[in-house]
Amino acid sequence: MWSNTIFVFVACLYQSIIAHCKIVTPDDANALQSLILSAYNTDKLDSITLTPGIYRIPFNDQPNSNIILSYLRNFVINAQDVTLLMLDNRKRGITFYNCYNVTVRGSLIIRNDIIPFTQGTIESIQGNSFILNIHDGYPTTLDDSTYFPLETPYYIFDRYTHRLKDKTFDYYNRNVTRIDSRRFQVIFYVTLGSEIAVGDLVSMRGKGNMGISTEASEKMHYVNVIVEYAGSIAWFEMEGMGNNRYERISVRPGPKPLGATEEPLMSANADGFHSSNVFHGPTVINSFFTRMPDDGIAIHGEYQIIRQVNQNIIVIMRKYSRLHYRINDRVVVMGEDGVPKGETRVLRIRTLPMDYLPLITPPWLHFQNHHYYYELELETNLNGTIVSNDFISDIDRTGSGYVLQGNTIVNHRARGILVKARDGLIESNLINGSSMAAIVMQPELWWAEGNYAEQVIIRNNTLMKCGYATSKPSTEQAGVLTIFGTGKSQVAYGHDTITIENNLFVENDGVHMILDGLQNSVVKGNRFYNGQHNVNDRGSNHGWDGGVLVYVNRAKAITLQGNRAWCLGSAHKRRLQMTYLATHITGSLDGVIVDSHC
Structure with missing residues (x-):
């Protein structure tokens, strides 16, 4: 411990020759967010160093995220051999909002203190239900809506390889009933098939939030940063100019909980890495992702349905209140039949009143019950081919230019x-x-x-x-x-x-x-x-x-x-x-x- 601390102080002293550096310790965990922001905003420093150790980030009254770091520019967070332990796993771990050229480097671990799922062994099976015996040390709150939805997908794991069992599916339950302190009857919508057997291992998605979220930011650089036990997506970036670099990052299970003998079956409750509506896509290199109950790496933009067309002026609807389109962005239009109709640019954007048009019931569930409407003026009307119920996408907000290289x-x-x-x-x-x-x-x-x-x-x-x-x-x-x-x-x-x-x-x-x-x-x-x-x-x-x-x-x-x-x-x-x-x-x-x- 002393050698690590001496190393950090020496490193910081070296940095002070060319920059300004501030040191914090695990005793500062309660004030970590304010210390980082004050180092940048008040002290005008360009880096901060966290000494090795476990920083227990307490419950706080901030909305949505345990630590929120906004508007940092050209800043470095050094965190060698540091663990940030989030005591409140209902929130995101760390959110970087509207930041530019911030480097976070470690090895740094972001971990939820409370595992956001549980796991156990199937004790018996009958029709559309089984008895689940929770493993020692894992949460026994399966019937507590604070931690688990009443209905959630369950996954079956091979008892020997701990990999998802061959030819099993996603099993959605409709109820769960406590039998005793660690045994539950889980009831499903369908009769369970022969692919499931007594002795199989089980886990499921609990409640929680993202591990690290990068929003509306550009040229972020993460090196040797690890997310363990994320309550939702482990790594998430959305909107902004992007061009963020993720080098030797990881998503993995954390250590076994106290008293446990079984290794954890999952590392998160959703994707390993997810990029949404970003101008320039991510560079993810030499990184490691395992045991997520969803995709390893996902990069995408978004479709909206066109509701009205008047020459080159169209009305679109969206599920959420914030539109990611920008003036001069390129957009593409696709017909309901899947045929691309062409590409043009956005000249003008106007927000329309909520519920501007009556609801429709398109065949795709995601487009139902949309309440937010926007008017776009396009550079051309693609020779009059655009019609209502076409799909439009901002092609400059899909993560283009991404690099995924050397990952496992x-x-x-x-x-x-x-x-x-x-x-x-x-x-x-x-x-x-x-x-x-x-x-x-x-x-x-x-x-x-x-x-x-x-x-x-x-x-x-x-x-x-x-x-x-x-x-x-x-x-x-x-x-x-x-x-x-x-x-x-x-x-x-x-x-x-x-x-x-x-x-x-x-x-x-x-x-x-x-x-x-x-x-x-x-x-x-x-x-x-x-x-x-x-x-x-x-x-x-x-x-x-x-x-x-x-x-x-x-x-x-x-x-x-x-x-x-x-x-x-x-x-x-x-x-x-x-x-x-x-x-x-x-x-x-x-x-x-x-x-x-x-």
Whole structure:
């Protein structure tokens, strides 16, 4: 401890030669936020150093976040061997709001003191319910609405690997009843299937909030910062100019609670990293994400429905009161059928009265019950093609320009990487044990998230043992790597200029690659090894055959070259399947080769 403290003081003394530095200790935990802000605002310092130790951040009356740091510019927070322990996990851990060029570096751990989920073992099963015996040391407040929703998704884990159990799903309960101090009867909406057995391990989503939130900020830099036991999304950035850099960050479970013998099954209650409505997308490199009950890395913008059109003046509606559009932003319009109509710019924005138009009931749940309306004047009306019920997206607020490089995403529920932005690089990542797809690009109207992707490179990634659980026959995103359009049009070519090269697929079952809704793209040098040993029916409701290696649908001007598979199993049927909607495909005969022997 003394050596660490001496090191920090020496480092701070060195920094003082070129800047000003302030030192705080774990005894200052109650006043940590004010000390950081006063160092910047009052003392006019450009850095602060936290000495090693555990800082217990107490309950406070601030809304939404335990620590809120706003309007910092060109500032450094040094926090080597520091743990910020959030006693109130109902709030976000730390929020950076409207900051510029702030560096946070560690190793720094952000951890919730109260684990925002619990876990246990199935003791018995009957029909649509099971008896859950909570593990020693884990919260026994499953029936307390302060900590857990009455209805929440439950997840089944393999008792040996502690990974989500093969062929299990998301199980939504409708009630929970306490039996004694640590045993509960959990009742579900459906009869439980044979995929669940006595002795399986269980966890579920509790209540809580984000670990680290970066809002309306630019050029933030996080180095060696770890989030443990996030109550919601672990890392979240939204709006602003972005171009934030995340280097060697992590999402992982924290230490076992006092008295526990079982390792924690989860690390958070939602995504590992989530970027929403940011101008310039994030750079996430050499980082580690594990045991989230949702996506590893997600980057997207947002769709609004167009309600009225008068030449180049349109009225849109939104679920939330704040609109992220800016004057001169580029916007794209897409029809209900999924066909892009073109791109233009925003000339003027006007906020309209709340409930300006009557409610509508569109097929997509996210667009129902919207109350906020805005008038946009566009540079053009796209030759009169814009009509009511089209979708519009601010393409300059989707996280374009992102870089995801050298990351490891392992053993979690949902997609490893889910991106809906342009000008991206997904390179040299290891995705091992994503329960759904490893990599997905698709506009998701059910979340009102877009957009189509253009100019994206996906190369040198290893995609391993994905798509084994929580993925149903009804999913469109059935491929281990899925590029998918939206809408029902046969010519919805929204994705453009995608390069998929030199990726390694290892020990995956089901469809390995789906190419849909794209054009002018290249798929080359990918390798498929030791896959399709077991039947997997994900996506079968949409006609995807789990025995097909590469599936091409609604695609134009695609080149397949030098893709090779070997050691495929008994569930393999065909190397390549193309529907009649695939046109101008180069390499349909020799672009995907399967070796007959290992």
